[in-house]
Each structure stands twice: as C-alpha cells, then as structure tokens.
Amino acid sequence: MIRFENLSKSFRTPRGGRKWVARNITATFPSGVSVGLLGRNGAGKSTLLELAGGTAKPDGGKVRTRDSISFPVGFAGSFHPEMTGAQNTRFVARIYGTDTTSLLAFVAEFAELGPHFHMPVRQYSAGMKSRLAFGISIGIPFDTYLVDEVTSVGDAAFKEKSRRVFQERMKTAGAIVVSHSMAQIRQLCQAAAVLERGRLQVFGDLEEGIARHQENMGSAGHE
Amino acid sequence: MTRSAGKPPVIPGPRFLALRSIAALMLREMAATYGRSPGGYIWALLEPVGMILILSAGLSLFMRTPPLGGNFLLFYATGYLPFSLYMDISSKVSQSLRYSRALLAYPRVSWLDAVISRVILNVLTGAAVSAILITGILAVTAERAILDFAAILAGFAMAATLGCGVGLVNCLLSGLSDLWERIWAIVTRPLFLASGVIYLFEDLPRPAQELLWWNPLIHSTGLARTGFYATYEAGFASMVYGYGTGMLLIAAGLLFLHNRHRQILER
Numbered sequence: 001m002i003r004f005e006n007l008s009k010s011f012r013t014p015r016g017g018r019k020w021v022a023r024n025i026t027a028t029f030p031s032g033v034s035v036g037l038l039g040r041n042g043a044g045k046s047t048l049l050e051l052a053g054g055t056a057k058p059d060g061g062k063v064r065t066r067d068s069i070s071f072p073v074g075f076a077g078s079f080h081p082e083m084t085g086a087q088n089t090r091f092v093a094r095i096y097g098t099d100t101t102s103l104l105a106f107v108a109e110f111a112e113l114g115p116h117f118h119m120p121v122r123q124y125s126a127g128m129k130s131r132l133a134f135g136i137s138i139g140i141p142f143d144t145y146l147v148d149e150v151t152s153v154g155d156a157a158f159k160e161k162s163r164r165v166f167q168e169r170m171k172t173a174g175a176i177v178v179s180h181s182m183a184q185i186r187q188l189c190q191a192a193a194v195l196e197r198g199r200l201q202v203f204g205d206l207e208e209g210i211a212r213h214q215e216n217m218g219s220a221g222h223e
Numbered sequence: 224m225t226r227s228a229g230k231p232p233v234i235p236g237p238r239f240l241a242l243r244s245i246a247a248l249m250l251r252e253m254a255a256t257y258g259r260s261p262g263g264y265i266w267a268l269l270e271p272v273g274m275i276l277i278l279s280a281g282l283s284l285f286m287r288t289p290p291l292g293g294n295f296l297l298f299y300a301t302g303y304l305p306f307s308l309y310m311d312i313s314s315k316v317s318q319s320l321r322y323s324r325a326l327l328a329y330p331r332v333s334w335l336d337a338v339i340s341r342v343i344l345n346v347l348t349g350a351a352v353s354a355i356l357i358t359g360i361l362a363v364t365a366e367r368a369i370l371d372f373a374a375i376l377a378g379f380a381m382a383a384t385l386g387c388g389v390g391l392v393n394c395l396l397s398g399l400s401d402l403w404e405r406i407w408a409i410v411t412r413p414l415f416l417a418s419g420v421i422y423l424f425e426d427l428p429r430p431a432q433e434l435l436w437w438n439p440l441i442h443s444t445g446l447a448r449t450g451f452y453a454t455y456e457a458g459f460a461s462m463v464y465g466y467g468t469g470m471l472l473i474a475a476g477l478l479f480l481h482n483r484h485r486q487i488l489e490r
Contacts, residue, residue, distance in 0.1 A: 053330050054330035055327070055328060055330050057485065069330070071328060071329050071330065072328070075328060077325045077328055078325045078326050078328060078329065080251065080254075080255045082254075082255045082259060083251070083254050083255050087251075087254050090250075091247055091250070091251045092329070094243060094244075094246065094247035094250070095243060095244045095247045095329055095331045095332060096331060097240075097243050
C-alpha cells in the first residue's frame with residue numbers, strides 16, 4: 001500500500017507561473033493491485049511516480065508506505081558500459097539486498113543474452129540493453145512495481161514472455177503503470193487513478209477511470 | 224491492504240541499507256575503474272607505485288643527498304604518499320555526485336552513500352599503495368628506519384581528512400558553478416611544490432616559511448616524516464591547525480550539500 005497524505009508538488013514555469021503536479025493530494029494505492037495512472041500529456045504522471053518511488057521530494061505532505069517499491073521498470077541508465085551484464089545485475093542485487101545468485105540465474109535465462117551476459121555492456125545493442133534492464137527489474141521481488149511507458153522490446157515471442165512474467169508477478173505484487181495506450185492499460189491493470197490539474201482520483205473500477213480520463217481529454221479540446 | 228500471510232519478506236528492510244549500498248558502490252567502482260585493463264583494480268595499486276618510482280628516479284638526479292637520511296627514494300615517498308592521498312581523495316570526492324548521478328535514480332542509493340563509498344575506497348587504496356611502497360623501499364635499500372606508527376598515522380590521516388574536506392567543498396562549489404573547477408585548478412597548480420614533498424619546511428627561508436605554514440598539507444607531510452626519521456621533529460607542525468581545517472571543511476561541505484545536492488544533481 002502506498003498512501004499519499006496532503007501531497008503537494010509544483011514547478012516554476014519559465015513565465016513565472018507555477019505548475020501544479022499535486023495539489024494537496026490524499027489518496028491510497030492498494031496493495032497487490034495494478035493501477036493505471038492516467039492523465040493528459042504534461043499532467044505530471046512521471047513526477048507522481050518519482051514521488052511514489054522516493055526519488056523526487058514533495059513540497060508538502062507525505063508518502064507513506066511499508067512496501068518495497070521498485071525503481072522504474074526497465075531503467076537502464078545505471079548500467080556501467082565497462083562492466084558486464086552480470087556485473088551490472090550483481091550491483092542492483094546488492095543495493096536491494098536480494099540473493100545475487102538467484103537474480104543472476106533469472107536474468108541470464110530471461111534476457112536471452114547468451115554469452116554476451118558476461119561481456120561489457122558497451123558492446124550491447126539497444127535491444128539487448130533493454131532486455132537486460134527489464135530482466136533485472138522484474139527479477140527482483142518488489143511489493144510494488146513502477147512502470148513508466150514500457151516500450152515493448154524484442155520480438156513477438158519475447159514480448160509475450162515479458163507480459164507473462166509481469167502478470168505472474170502481479171499475483172503477489174502491485175504496480176502503478178503509466179501508459180498512453182488504453183489497450184496496454186486494460187491488459188495490465190485492474191484499477192485506475194486519474195491525475196488532472198493537481199488532483200488525483202482513484203477508481204476501483206478500471207473502466208470507470210478510463211471513462212473519466214477520456215472525458216477530461218475531450219473537454220481539453222474546448223479550452 | 225495487507226501483505227498476504229506467509230509471504231516471506233524477500234527484500235530486506237531499511238536496516239543496514241546504507242552499508243549495503245556503500246559496499247555495492249565500492250565493488251562497482253572497483254569493477255568499473257580498470258574494467259578494460261587485464262588485471263583490473265590491481266592497476267589502482269601498480270599505477271601510483273610505478274609513477275613514484277619513475278619520478279623519484281628523475282628527481283634524484285638533481286638532489287643527490289636528501290635533507291633527511293641517506294636515501295632519496297624514501298625521503299620522496301614519505302612526502303609524496305600523504306600528498307597523493309590528499310590529491311586522490313579530494314579529486315574523487317569532488318566528482319562523486321557526478322560519477323554516481325545515474326545511480327541516484329535508485330531510491331536506495333543516497334548522495335551520501337556515493338560520497339562515503341568513494342572516501343572509503345580511496346583511503347583503502349591509498350593505504351595499500353603506501354604500505355606496499357614503503358615496505359618495498361625499506362626492504363630493498365639499506366636505509367634503516369625506526370618506525371613510529373602513531374606519527375605516521377597522524378600525518379596520513381590528516382591528509383585524508385583534508386582531502387575529504389576539500390573534496391566535499393569542491394563538490395558543492397563546482398556543482399553550483401562551472402567556473403569553480405577552472406579557478407581551483409589554477410590556484411592549486413603549485414600545490415605539489417608548496418607542500419613540502421621534496422624539501423623540509425625547516426630548510427626554507429623565513430618569508431617562505433611564514434607563507435607556507437598556512438598550507439595545511441605541509442603539516443601533514445611534516446608529521447608523516449617524523450614517523451620515519453627518528454631525528455626529525457617537525458616542530459612547526461600543528462595537529463590543531465591541520466585537523467581543524469579538515470574538519471571545518473567537512474562540516475561545511477556536508478551541511479551545504481545536504482541542502483543543495485538536489486539542485487546540483489538537477490543541473
């Protein structure tokens with residue numbers, strides 16, 4: 001469970017105004033449920049994920065949770081080009097204190113890198129890097145996964161496998177998913193949260209949330 | 224709302240969290256730094272050892288008898304090692320936020336972990352290099368030294384403290400302004416000549432002494448040498464001044480970085 005209490009976050013805009021991502025939000029993301037985070041472009045969905053994960057600091061209010069929360073799924077920015085895929089995997093396992101051997105075994109099998117797993121990451125193609133990154137994030141048993149626009153990687157078989165592994169994880173864990181594709185949201189989520197002008201509304205029913213989101217998007221055209 | 228019963232807590236909680244990420248960062252840096260060279264991190268030891276041997280061979284052509292003892296190599300090493308410990312720590316710490324920026328995307332890694340891991344790794348590396356070199360020199364040359372480990376430790380630890388303090392403050396200032404790095408590089412260019420590496424403080428003319436006394440590093444090299452040369456006392460050296468400056472810089476650096484690290488990372 002992740003609970004936002006009176007959460008506020010805003011940025012200064014270049015013209016001297018203020019843009020609100022969160023305006024006194026109080027909301028709860030339940031455990032073990034995959035929630036689609038919906039909102040128009042620039043509403044601040046990514047910032048809200050950062051607040052939930054603890055990488056961004058709120059201006060006011062609190063994020064309360066006792067769960068372990070993932071880094072953004074598929075995050076590859078931390079890979080050191082001079083280290084092998086295995087060494088990079090070991091580093092993430094160490095900071096999260098999970099069993100190194102079992103994570104290595106999982107990633108080696110999942111990412112389908114073959115002998116490249118033990119070669120420096122600088123030699124990897126973009127696809128290999130994303131498969132490694134996805135393997136590491138999903139291989140660690142978090143309570144809540146943060147997914148920010150996962151662009152699917154690999155061929156059809158790999159995509160199918162990724163979806164299966166993700167849904168397997170969702171049996172015991174929750175997620176907050178940001179995506180522009182309603183098809184993907186419907187595939188991965190059971191509930192929705194709609195972010196609009198600094199207000200967040202959580203819908204237990206996914207379709208209800210999507211309807212509200214589409215209503216918001218429609219009304220935007222008339223402004 | 225609650226965790227399903229019986230599910231083992233697979234990811235350990237926040238206890239020892241900092242220690243874990245500091246250790247992981249150290250191992251990562253060791254694996255990455257000399258990743259391309261065969262032998263890996265061994266080069267972190269061999270490189271300075273080689274450089275000191277070459278430099279002192281060159282310098283010994285100019286200075287046949289050192290101001291202390293009979294062996295130029297030992298005299299040079301006892302000054303250069305604390306000096307390079309300071310240089311390594313200060314430059315590595317000042318780059319620490321930039322080096323680990325990508326890793327701070329993991330909420331588990333804090334900016335302080337990035338700094339501490341670099342301090343520990345470089346102190347350990349510097350200590351290993353120093354121990355290897357001095358043992359080697361004492362074994363190979365005929366120089367007989369009665370080692371005073373307390374004095375050696377006091378001198379080297381002072382260099383490490385100063386390196387840590389200067390590194391933290393530079394991390395802050397160069398993070399806030401791009402100009403600072405350039406200015407600092409110019410101002411500290413003559414530091415090697417001003418820190419008593421190839422001469423003794425006591426042999427300087429009075430006006431130079433009065434000026435260079437304010438360089439805390441000269442206290443550190445002086446103190447370290449008293450541990451190797453029983454006849455040398457370094458009466459000018461002040462623990463209070465050397466450690467005081469270092470501690471003050473560390474406190475200021477930590478305090479301001481605590482407030483400003485986000486601003487520096489977002490630049």
